[in-house]
Amino acid sequence: MARRLVLLGLLVPLLVAGILLGGVYGHAASSRRAAPPLPPPDSQHLKQRFTILSRMHSNRCSLASTDLDKLAVHGRLQGSCCQLMMYSRYVLQIRRLRRYAAVGVIPRDPYDVPVTLAKRLIGYDRQLHLNAGQRRIYGRAARLSHEHGPCCCHCWRWSAFRGQAKELIIRRRFGARAIATIWNLEDGCGGKG
Numbered sequence: 001m002a003r004r005l006v007l008l009g010l011l012v013p014l015l016v017a018g019i020l021l022g023g024v025y026g027h028a029a030s031s032r033r034a035a036p037p038l039p040p041p042d043s044q045h046l047k048q049r050f051t052i053l054s055r056m057h058s059n060r061c062s063l064a065s066t067d068l069d070k071l072a073v074h075g076r077l078q079g080s081c082c083q084l085m086m087y088s089r090y091v092l093q094i095r096r097l098r099r100y101a102a103v104g105v106i107p108r109d110p111y112d113v114p115v116t117l118a119k120r121l122i123g124y125d126r127q128l129h130l131n132a133g134q135r136r137i138y139g140r141a142a143r144l145s146h147e148h149g150p151c152c153c154h155c156w157r158w159s160a161f162r163g164q165a166k167e168l169i170i171r172r173r174f175g176a177r178a179i180a181t182i183w184n185l186e187d188g189c190g191g192k193g
Helices: 002-021 044-053 065-070 087-100 115-127 132-144 156-172 176-185
Strands: 076-078 112-114
Touching: 044 087, 076 115, 087 176, 112 115, 115 156, 132 156, 132 176, 156 176
Parallel strands: none
Antiparallel strands: 076 112
């Protein structure tokens, strides 16, 4: 009986992790379909997500946009790339990203980005071209953002969120301040932001 309880105690956290995150190579819903809502900030479920994501490492600085083809189509880029995640910063990011829930090109969770979404955004980066006025908006957004661009380094995030900005500027008429705000909220480097 004690052996069964120990086994059950080991399996339950693994099952919860699998259900909450879909796993790095899991079959999570496509980013084009509506994903289930994140739990409310400060809830026990959000704390559990944070605990799990803070231990994941499929998101890293050395991961280039071309490397995404090696990941499972329905995989996820999880965890922080540079510094340890901070719970207070994570809650703030999740809370403020909810404002953009209707915009499908903005991830709901900066530490749990579907590979399908990342690839779509990188596709925008390759396909979309800014005119002179739009380039000025992009340049101003870069100056306003904490990282002075879509990310701190030229990794998959840089290419993906540059593509995201192009799409938001061209098709949705977002301004520089809005782009910078979104970049700051979807920063996945960890730390205080």
